[in-house]
Amino acid sequence: MGSNLNVQTDIAANLRKVHSAIVAALEAADRDGGEVDLVAVSKIHPAERVRLALESGHRFFGENRVQEAAAKWPALKEEFPQARLHLIGPLQTNKVRDVLPLFDVIETVDRPKLARTLAAEMSNQGRRPVCFVQVNTGEEGQKAGVLPSAADAFIEECRGDLELPIAGLMCIPPVDEEPAMHFALLAKIAARNGLSRLSMGMSHDFEIAIAFGATEVRVGTAIFGRRPT
Ligand SMILES: *Cc1c(COP(=O)(O)O)cnc(C)c1O
Numbered sequence: 263m264g265s266n267l268n269v270q271t272d273i274a275a276n277l278r279k280v281h282s283a284i285v286a287a288l289e290a291a292d293r294d295g296g297e298v299d300l301v302a303v304s305k306i307h308p309a310e311r312v313r314l315a316l317e318s319g320h321r322f323f324g325e326n327r328v329q330e331a332a333a334k335w336p337a338l339k340e341e342f343p344q345a346r347l348h349l350i351g352p353l354q355t356n357k358v359r360d361v362l363p364l365f366d367v368i369e370t371v372d373r374p375k376l377a378r379t380l381a382a383e384m385s386n387q388g389r390r391p392v393c394f395v396q397v398n399t400g401e402e403g404q405k406a407g408v409l410p411s412a413a414d415a416f417i418e419e420c421r422g423d424l425e426l427p428i429a430g431l432m433c434i435p436p437v438d439e440e441p442a443m444h445f446a447l448l449a450k451i452a453a454r455n456g457l458s459r460l461s462m463g464m465s466h467d468f469e470i471a472i473a474f475g476a477t478e479v480r481v482g483t484a485i486f487g488r489r490p491t
Pocket of ligand 1 (some may be wrong): 276305350351434448463464465466480481482483484
């Protein structure tokens, strides 16, 4: 490993590289000038490395563990008020109170009990982070997300009585399958429900996701390098 200076150059250079790839993917998909938010997934990386991305002007970040984010982000957000933090990992109902003040986007709304708890706590706190419904497009037993067959009813429940600010859908395709059909399915469910935002695509497949209409891509490794173990 090189000095800190090199690391900073790396992260800034990686961000530029991913941004260029996003622009190229938008053009290839005839979505020229279309909008894709690059969510830099900083999980496991220490605050010093995250700060390098913030110093280079990057704005959107993603964390998958509430506890880790609560330890790392309050100080970073104070220092960089423009930062916007996305929760991209599972949310337990007993953590809802803690996540509302910290996160600006919650991408993993996936069950009625969580939706009800979010709605109640949003009224309590008067803070309403944008929400995405996570869909388990691969119907994997261990994976979070509402099943595709139950998505329409769940989205209706969230937006109807609960009045959650649902902006779009999110998915994590199975690791051993072509992601394209999962991205296409997510886009189809969003379209028939009138939702415009799609969070899909990671380091290895964000360009494919953009071809299928992604409006947020969640990229970790291609920006920060491999996560320490
Ligand atoms: C870790 C993670 C990512 C980023 O994965 P990379 O392969 O490092 O880009 C994206 N989405 C979710 C939900 C994650 O947990």
